[in-house]
Amino acid sequence: MTADPATEVFEEHRSLLTGVAYRMLGRVADAEDVVQDAWLRWSRADRAEVREPRAYLVRITTRLAIDRLRQAQSRAESYIGPWLPEPYVTEYGDTAPDAADRAVLADTVSLAVLVVLESLSPLERAVFVLREAFGFPFTQIAALLDRGEPAVRQLARRARRHVEERRPRYDVDPGRRRELTERFLAAASGGDLDGLMSVLAPDVRLVSDGGGKARAALRIMHSADKVARFLAAVAPAAGSPGRTLRLLEANGGPAVLILSGGKPDSLFQLDAMEGRVTSVYIQRNPDKLRHLAEH
Numbered sequence: 001m002t003a004d005p006a007t008e009v010f011e012e013h014r015s016l017l018t019g020v021a022y023r024m025l026g027r028v029a030d031a032e033d034v035v036q037d038a039w040l041r042w043s044r045a046d047r048a049e050v051r052e053p054r055a056y057l058v059r060i061t062t063r064l065a066i067d068r069l070r071q072a073q074s075r076a077e078s079y080i081g082p083w084l085p086e087p088y089v090t091e092y093g094d095t096a097p098d099a100a101d102r103a104v105l106a107d108t109v110s111l112a113v114l115v116v117l118e119s120l121s122p123l124e125r126a127v128f129v130l131r132e133a134f135g136f137p138f139t140q141i142a143a144l145l146d147r148g149e150p151a152v153r154q155l156a157r158r159a160r161r162h163v164e165e166r167r168p169r170y171d172v173d174p175g176r177r178r179e180l181t182e183r184f185l186a187a188a189s190g191g192d193l194d195g196l197m198s199v200l201a202p203d204v205r206l207v208s209d210g211g212g213k214a215r216a217a218l219r220i221m222h223s224a225d226k227v228a229r230f231l232a233a234v235a236p237a238a239g240s241p242g243r244t245l246r247l248l249e250a251n252g253g254p255a256v257l258i259l260s261g262g263k264p265d266s267l268f269q270l271d272a273m274e275g276r277v278t279s280v281y282i283q284r285n286p287d288k289l290r291h292l293a294e295h
Helices: 005-025 028-044 053-076 099-108 111-117 122-133 138-145 149-166 174-189 193-199 224-239 286-294
Strands: 200-209 243-250 253-260 263-273 276-283
Touching (some): 005 028, 053 138, 111 276, 174 224, 174 243, 193 200
Parallel strands (some): 200 276
16 A cells, blocks of 8 residues: 555655654654654645755754753753663664765764753754754754854854863774673673773763662762772673673664563663773663663
C-alpha cells in the first residue's frame, strides 16, 4: 500500500527533525514526542501553501522544542545529582554521506557538547544546533525563528564562544576511541587499579547520572586516583552472574551497555585525548536507559 504524499514528505525529513529535536532537548523520548507533534501539525496544515516542506517542518520542530526546553529548564533545578543526556544510538544512514559530515554530526551530538548546551538559552541552543549541526544559513535561521539576521548572528557567536570555552577537548577518531574503550573496560571489569591508572589522564573526571532513581555519585569526581579507585570498586560487579556487556555506538562514539537480567542497567562512555581517558560518563537513570532495551 502506497503512503499518501503528506506521509512520504514527512518521512523523508523525519531523521533530520529527530536530530534537531534531540540536540535541542537531550532526551530521546522528548525528541520523539516533538516529532510526533510536528507530524500532527503537518497533517492538518494547508500544504498547498507550503513552498518549502523541509524549512516548514524544521520551523515547527524547532519551535516545539524551544517550548519544551523552557519547561524542562524549570524542572531541572530539582534534579538530583549531575545531569547527563539520554543516550542516543547514532545510526546516521544516508544523512551523513561522507566522513567529514559524519564527524560534524557526531561532535554536535556528543555528551561533552550536549552537557554544555544545557547552559545555553533556548534560542541560543536552537541557533547553535541549526547552524553548527545542520549548516542552515543565517538568513534561513532568522526566518525559522522570526528574528532579524543580525540578532541571529549575535546569538550564534555567543553560543559558539560559550561551547568552545566550556566543552572538554577529546579525540573524535572512532578507531582510537574504541581501542581505548576496550582497554578501559578490561581494566575496570577486572578491578585492575594499575591498569586503570595507565589509561586515565591525571585530570580525568567522572560524571554519573542516577537522577535519584539509581545509585550514582552525587558529585562530579576529579583526578585519576579517585576515579580509578571508584571504578575498581564498582565496575567488577558488571561481570557478575545475570549481567551482560554490549558494545554499541551512542552519541557518536563507542559506549558500553551493561544489562542486568536482560534490562539496561548502566551505560559507560569515554572522552579521550592523546591516548588517555579525560572523561568517564556513567548513565544509570533507568528512565534514560529504557529505550536501549531494543539495542
